[in-house]
Amino acid sequence: MDQGALVSGGISNLSFSFRGSNSIRQAIHSVFLYYACQVGLDMGIVHAGNLPLLKDVESNLRQLCDDLVWNRDSETVTEKLLLYAKKVKTSNDKKEDADILWQEKSLEDRLKDAIVNGLLPNVY
Secondary structure, three states: OOOOOOOEEEOHHHHHHHOOOHHHHHHHHHHHHHHHHHOOOOEEEOOHHHOOOHHHOOHHHHHHHHHHHOOOOOOOHHHHHHHHHHHOOOHHHHHHHHHHHHHOOOHHHHHHHHHHHOOHHHOO
């Protein structure tokens, strides 16, 4: 049995400055976890159901995330990723934005929307 220390942590802090661009954040998390697990991360606190498989991350985004995680091109990688984030607004981001707006409505309005738009799994 290995007597070394176990390592765990919250992963979202890595991508905090990209909040609001969930596809970018999820790609950063996937890239980070890929490398961190190889070098000893035992547990990461993350919403695993939202993470793309690394092979599914678009190649330009993957390269930017690799550069960010490894601090390569440190003077411009953040700016490049911010430009990329401005250009890319995925349907998942749009859906999440709609979900957030939907949750801000009154209970009565949420129930009406759920019934009219077939969102019954969201009624709780």
